[in-house]
Amino acid sequence: MQQQVTGVATADLVMDKAALEDAEKRKKRRWALGLLGFFAFTSIATFIYNEYYIYLSVYLWFGLIYGMCLQYGKFCFSSAFRDLFAIRVPRMLVGIVIATLLFGAVSAPITAAGLSTFHAAPVSSHAIIAGAIFGIGMVIAGGCASSSLYKTGEGNMNALIVILSLSLTQALFADVGGWTNNFVPEAWTQSALEKGLPASITVTDGWVDQYLAGYVWNKPAVTYADLLGMTNESVLGAFVGNLLVGILLPAALLLALVYALYWRKGYRKKQQKAGKDVSGLMGELAGYWSMIIANKRTATAGLILGIACALQMLVIQGLRVKFGFKNAGVMLERIGFDFGLSVQGTVFDPGYWYVTTQEAQWVGWTLQKMGIENLDNIYFGFVNGIPNPAINPADWMSFALIGGAAIIALYHNEFKFKKPTWETAMWSVIGGFFMGIGARLGLGCNVGAFFVRVANGDCSGWLFGLGMAGGAYLGVQFFNWWTERKLAKEMESCGL
């Protein structure tokens, strides 16, 4: 009798728990729909108010898709390198390389049609150094620039700290002058002065200013098509030069290297155990293929990301033609927002997926409002501007990216508010700092300086990636050393 009562009580408890979980899931889904409704309302209301706002809505909806894809595919460069170097698991890295390849395949026809909004970046060793600093930072922070955004959407407050640190570092680094001028080579200063920049830009006061105008701008901005003597906006240039030579071949080689070093041994062991023949070229090819399809989720997300990135370029280009401007700065002026435009009347308006500059911009805007002059440097004052974040196109994209990630996380019951500890917050701040420095030196992050550049055949993309891999390796080594040291200290204090 007692056993029966206990059994009924346990069953009730289980049912109550299930009902509670179900209610919690319903609540999360309502939040997700609420977020979606907010974005839909914003788009419709602003469009009714003024037609030009559709330009911002393009950034918003593509940002939302990027967030959904990143969260679904768990698209994280930091995890990719950490898994590879720390535990020898290449799945995420392979997924990212495949995603980059797929993005390249979608971008090629857009480039061939002359509709790409992409511009190649200057190529030199600075990309490797910048990538290395960024790579160290992202491993220390526990997330890259893009994954910090989607993880913030999952409720991870450490990721939010990374974003804040990354944003603040960039804004301050881009403007720092004074004593840092002592570290500028004379040749950079002279070369920067020769550029004839407007008087409002104090080009000789600022390390980054002189680095940009005196060094980076002197380097050639070339694609693989350019190197081969082809035009980017041609079928041959876009498909053979940029896609085949610039992406497919290096990616295939990189994957072959990863296969040989990290996948082959485990795969062959598993197959031989199952009594399967893995000898000869066919055996190697089967192993190579098994590695490529090991992370379907990231690759699928990458394919959708690629299609979305290319479509965004097409739609943005269409709207620029329709409204008759080349940069959103003109549009902002037309709708009455002229504060924070660069001296050229421009704002940051990449026309494709980008992460770090808009993060620096909102800090730049805040600092400017607090009375700290920010428009006298090249980064803000000559190129990107510091428009109000509420009407900054790229900020709409980042905000919606976090929202898109939150929507998918809420639906998959993966949204959880994660409070940082003092230690994790410290790593987030330090990691974000290095990422901020690396992003400004490399003119972009893992997305803008690697993912988008490689996919569009820019020669500097792989250089940044090479540096990022090296930096991530150093970051992993540092963390191993730190963890072992911490463990040893704890054991010592326990008298073991």
Place this chain on the structure above:
Amino acid sequence: MKSDLWVVFAVTAAFMGFLIGYGVPPVQEVGLLAMGHGGAAAVEEPADVEAAMEQQFEDLQNLMK
């Protein structure tokens, strides 16, 4: 309950469809959608549009100086 997610995809797809429908026709109208020609060689108009935009930027820059 699970089918709720399709609401998200349907709303997103509807907005995307609208934005693509709104943004792509202008590039077709000026003949920029011409594979392999980089757009410019397709028709005469884009060159004029380009020149007008350059002029607009120059004027803007002069104003800012």
